Amino acid sequence: MSKFIIAAKVDNQIGVLTRVTGLFTRRGFNIDTLTVGETENPESSRITITMTGDEYARDQMINQLKKLVNVKKVEILEPEATKRELMLIKVRHTAETRTEIMTAVDVFRAKVVDYSANEMCIEVTGDSAKVDAFVALMKPFEIMEMCRTGVVALDRGGVTLLNK
């Protein structure tokens, strides 16, 4: 079992996301993270999916996705692709914990995006491991809520989804 990233260029239309996610359900595979957004071309969206599975799961998903009429291109990204995730995490702070939290924010090159007397909201960007590490650091303080975007990724160098 390994983790891999699927990138797909799809038609920017109602229902396309359902078709893509439905395919995973129907074939019995799980999505770890999923992000969708418009691209340089407003007629297309790009879907980035991370999933865990063996070679069989990977090949089946790619081949099944290729068959969807609204999926224009689909590829597995290289393991060394640039991967980023964004997290907003809201933690409780007190006079005793404030400095420690701020040190973590500095070291992780995170940003405090909302601050009030007893709680603050921190924005963290990075690969999933970095975001996981930040969450672990915040555990001893009170995490009030958090949300993560899921992974977005691009291959390195001149390689793009469309020329791959």
Added chain:
Amino acid sequence: MKLTGAEIIVKTLIEQGVTDVFGYPGGQVINIYDALYKYQNEINHILTAHEQGASHAADGYSRATGKVGVCIATSGPGATNLVTGIATAMLDSIPMVAITGNVPNSLIGKDSFQEIDITGITIPITKHNYFVRNIEDLADTIREAFAIAKSGRPGPVLIDVPKDVQVATYEYEPQPIVEKIPLPKVDEAKIDEAVVLLSQAKKPYIYIGGGAAGLGLGDEIVEFARKIDAVIGCSFMGLSAVPDSNERFLGMQGMHGHYASSMAQNEADIILAVGVRFSDRATGNVQKFAKKSKIVQLDPDCAEVNKNVRVDLGLIGDVEDSFRRIAEKCEKTSRPEWIARVEELKNEEAETARELAEASTASITPKQVFDVINANKPAKTIIATDVGQHQMWTAQYITFDSRRRFVSSGGLGTMGFGMGAAMGAYVATGDPTVLITGDGSFGMNLNELATAVSYNIPIVIVLLNNGVLGMVRQWQTLFFGKRYSQTVLSRQTDFVKLAEAFGAKGVAVDTPKAFEEAFQAALKAGRPTVIDVRIGEDEMVLPMLPPGGAIDDIIVKVDKK
């Protein structure tokens, strides 16, 4: 010219070469039916008894001809009644376009009367589907649907059209019939690799499926088998792809396949798989399937290679082209040992069949019924079936003389498929059509007898009546200690009277001689006939590979005590 959306739908169907459609009117398709009325000289509509019958009829129409079958239903229950028929077509890769009406755009999402999200429901069972929001997109959407349905690996496409789009008007310009989207040709290097594998082999087995049947490679496959001394076996969906009369053909393999065909596949050292998907019913336990063999697979669908069975070489693309190039490049080879071994297997099979026939004390056996049908059916007869024991006996015993003559639900195994499908096949071809069914399956959609009578569709319905749900009962006999839970029908239906009540002919028989007379009369009757054939409730479909079993587990005989 400016037309209403409903008129554009019908005109675009006509433009795409559609001459017959099957359907059932309703509130949200009244406008489409009004347009069908207007253009009734250009397109024929068959009103079925139930939308499910319409979907199976469109499917049977397609199986018998290769054309795209079309069915129409209203929103809500009309649309959901198509679902089983669409799924049946999907699992067997049958090109179909289903058109449904829906409530007007302004009422969508409000749980309006007879509103259902049929595009949402049918995503997993269509190749693609559309909800047509704007009339500007209507004609091109229908054209695109036809292109998708018939290209590559065929399949069903659904188009849902809200009422206001049917009412609105827009400019319509006729267009030519859309072409199939061409499939990529396989690289020469891969063709060469396949040729090398085939040349090195000693025991070649050509394994054909629905993909090969759809393409009509039949004669070339037989010719190729003779050229390289290979044998031919088929999956259920591959039946009727090659004429049965050739000496290379071993028949269907798999769960209820012919002994010689399954055994030869297991002993082969190369399997050339043409348009098959290695379904569990065909392979049994995949870990033990064809372990001595290399597999070369030709398929248009990239997701079929290595999906169920690991293959040594997958040639994804234009199957017809790949097959022809391989056949041409392979040199003529003689493999007398392999052919002799296969003859041995065929003899063993014949011996068992003889023993079973001799042991039988029944007044009429399924085998005898099929012998009569084979001996009496005119050339080019279409054989449709429902699902169950009668279907497997059909697959084992019926001999086909030409392609597209077998109309049966393989992948989904849809009981109730036969009536609609047989009517569709007859409407498409006008060829003699025989439906072989069982009392269980027939009970599911026998309402379509009304349709067959109304439109004078003279199908011969051979009802193998054993009073039980025979296939499930067979499993209960073999694997559930004869605990016959809910498989004994205990019904008092008089099928002769039932047929007559519908305006069809009915006759009950219980000997081969009576059946032969009834069958001959039915072929000449010019109207639908139900022949109620009383067979024993303990008749089994043999051989049988138990579910999940391998070739070593094959059951060829069962001691009935």
